[in-house]
Amino acid sequence: xxxxxxxxxxxxxxxxxxxxxxxxxxxxxxxxxxxxxxxxxxxxxxxxxxxxxxxxxxxxxxxxxxxxxxxxxxxxxxxxxxxxxxxxxxxxxxxxxxxxxxxxxxxxxxxxxxxxxxxxxxxxxxxxxxxxxxxxxxxxxxxxxxxxxxxxxxxxxxxxxxxxxxxxxxxxxxxxxxxxxxxxxxxxxxxxxxxxxxxxxxxxxxxxxxxxxxxxxxxxxxxxxxxxxxxxxxxx
Numbered sequence: 001x002x003x004x005x006x007x008x009x010x011x012x013x014x015x016x017x018x019x020x021x022x023x024x025x026x027x028x029x030x031x032x033x034x035x036x037x038x039x040x041x042x043x044x045x046x047x048x049x050x051x052x053x054x055x056x057x058x059x060x061x062x063x064x065x066x067x068x069x070x071x072x073x074x075x076x077x078x079x080x081x082x083x084x085x086x087x088x089x090x091x092x093x094x095x096x097x098x099x100x101x102x103x104x105x106x107x108x109x110x111x112x113x114x115x116x117x118x119x120x121x122x123x124x125x126x127x128x129x130x131x132x133x134x135x136x137x138x139x140x141x142x143x144x145x146x147x148x149x150x151x152x153x154x155x156x157x158x159x160x161x162x163x164x165x166x167x168x169x170x171x172x173x174x175x176x177x178x179x180x181x182x183x184x185x186x187x188x189x190x191x192x193x194x195x196x197x198x199x200x201x202x203x204x205x206x207x208x209x210x211x212x213x214x215x216x217x218x219x220x221x222x223x224x225x226x227x228x229x230x231x232x233x234x235x236x
Contacts, residue, residue, distance in 0.1 A: 023138050024136050024137060024138040024152060025136075027138065027150050027152065027166060027171075028126050028129065028136060028152070030171045031126060031166055031171045031172070031173070032126060032127060033171070034170060034171035034172060034204065035124075035171075035172070035196075035203060035204040035205070036198070036201075036202045036203035036204050037202070038127055038128070040201060040202035040203050041123045041124065041127045041203055042123065042127070043201070043224070044069065044122050044123050044201070044203065044223055044224065045068070045069045045122065045224055046066070046067065046068050046069065046122060046222075046223070046224050046225055046226075046227045047065075047066075047067050047122045047221065047222070047223055047224075048064070048065065048066045048067075048220075048221070048222040048225055048227070049063075049064070049065045049205075049218050049220070049221050049222075050062075050063075050064050050218070050219055050220040050221075051063050051064075051209075051216050051217050051218040051219050051220075052216070052217055052219065053211070053213070053214050053215070053216040053217075054214045054215055054217075055213050055214040056213070056214065059079060059080065060079070061077060061078070061079040061214075062076075062077070062078040062079070063075065063076070063077055063216060064076040066227060066231065067119070067120065067121075067122040068122070068227045068229065068232070069120070069121065069122040069123065070090070070120050070121065070122075071089065071090070071120065071229065071232070072087070072088065072089045072120065072227075072229060072231070072232035073087070073088045073089075073116070073119045073120050073232075074086070074087050074088075074231050074232055077097075077099075079099060080099065082098045082099055083098075084096050084097040084098050084099060084102070085105075085235075086108075087105075087231075087232050087233070087234060088108070088113065088116045088119055088120060088232075089113075089120075089232050090117070090120065091113070092107065092108070092113060093107065093108035093112060093113045093116060094106065094107055094108060094234040095108055096234065105234035105235070114158050114159070114160075115158060115159075115160045115180050117156065117157070117158045117160075118156050118158070118160065118162075125154055125156065125162070126154070126164075129154070132157060133157030134154055134155060134156050134157055135154070135155045136152055136153070136154050136155075137152065137153045137155075138150065138151070138152055139151040139152065139153050139163070142165060144165045144174055144175050147165075147167055147168075147174065148168065149165035149166055149167055149168065149174060149175070150165065150166040150168060151163060151164075151165055152164050152165075152166065160178065160179070160180065161178070161179050162176060162177065162178040162179075163176070163177045163178075164176045164177075165177075170196070172193070172196050172204075172206075173193055173206075174192065174193055174194065175190065175191070175192050175193065176190075176191045176193065177189070177190045177191075178191075189211075189212060190212065191209060191210065191211055192209070192210040193206035193208070193209055193210075194206060194207075194208040194210070195207040195208035197221075199221060199223060201223045201224070203223070205218075205221055206218070207221075
């Protein structure tokens with residue numbers, strides 16, 4: 001009898017995990033459909049976003065992000081008359097932030113390059129996530145400013161963990177919480193996403209991104225425009 005109970009318990013556990021996996025996949029599928037569908041996202045090879053970040057003291061910061069799918073990401077930042085940038089490739093990265101006293105580009109650490117791998121994905125982590133080597137687990141629901149959102153944990157192939165919260169009505173991601181290393185310590189960063197807009201290419205993207213330091217208002221998104229790979233090398 002004990003062996004039978006153990007076997008039945010094992011079957012029940014397996015069934016629960018299978019049902020959870022099915023539910024997680026269903027949520028991911030509905031999310032992908034809501035943001036334009038996998039076919040539309042598969043056509044995205046480059047993406048450039050331009051916007052203004054308003055930080056404390058109402059200091060406007062211009063932010064331009066350029067991604068060449070799986071090959072490179074560059075973020076250019078201009079504030080207070082100074083311009084800096086961060087570059088990521090699959091094997092290396094550099095940062096030049098004169099606002100922080102840097103006088104030349106400095107290489108990113110191995111951990112920073114590894115944890116930034118998802119930023120090279122112009123199509124997003126959840127599109128074909130299994131083929132990319134990521135795992136997704138449904139953690140139930142959580143209240144996000146009055147919305148009982150689905151809570152999904154994404155473990156990237158790199159090992160980086162991100163938790164996303166999906167609105168059950170729109171199936172848009174309304175919050176993303178990621179864990180990363182900074183100065184040898186693990187830190188958590190919360191980002192809220194809103195004001196989704198459908199682009200001519202058929203994909204849907206957030207035009208408002210609230211970061212811990214302020215709100216980034218996206219003014220322009222260019223999909224599949226030309227990108228010179230030379231921009232993914234430090235210029236100073």
